[in-house]
Amino acid sequence: MRPIGLPVLEYLEDRRQEEEGAENYVFPGWEDDTPFGSFPRHWTKLLEKTDLAGITPHVLRHSFASIANDLGFTEATIAALVGHSRGSVTSRYIHTVDTALIMAADSIAGYIQGLLDGVAFRHTSYALDRNSRKLALAHFLGKPTPKGRSAERSAA
Incomplete structure (x- = not known):
């Protein structure tokens, strides 16, 4: 399938x-x-x-x-x-x-x-560093945002 x-x-x-x-x-x-x-x-x-x-x-x-x-x-x-x-x-x-x-x-x-x-696409890159992954996992699990650099990114 x-x-x-x-x-x-x-x-x-x-x-x-x-x-x-x-x-x-x-x-x-x-x-x-x-x-x-x-x-x-x-x-x-x-x-x-x-x-x-x-x-x-x-x-x-x-x-x-x-x-x-x-x-x-x-x-x-x-x-x-x-x-x-x-x-x-x-x-x-x-x-x-x-x-x-x-x-x-x-x-x-x-x-x-x-x-x-005919859509004009913009390049997007995805961060695979540990903090970005922690943030994504926390978001997925509905947990509070982890402290540190990833928390600063989520506020932006």
Whole structure:
């Protein structure tokens, strides 16, 4: 199981609501209340009226992985998002989507949506020093801000 970024989920929900008589399917089949069918057969039709017309699934997959790498996600996270095998026997039995992957999918999909919408991004860096990590953990756990340099940062 792989997470889908929030912008994609919202697009799919909007698409499902736009389709007449498509209560059960985002991409309904040719006949009433039938599924869409196999993905490769419909790829061209799905993208024909979009900015992505003519682009193959392989190109999108490669671009997604490259953008994820550019955004600083680890190779392991990217591999999990695109469905590459983790290589362990145990991983074959685990079919959960963890929060980190959902957040990564949302971040990457949001960034791609921003690119498509012409958003001008500002560079942001994240501090991984111990005090910043303590502050983030305290915030997550709902604890008071730790004393020291990180407390000064939170006041700013």
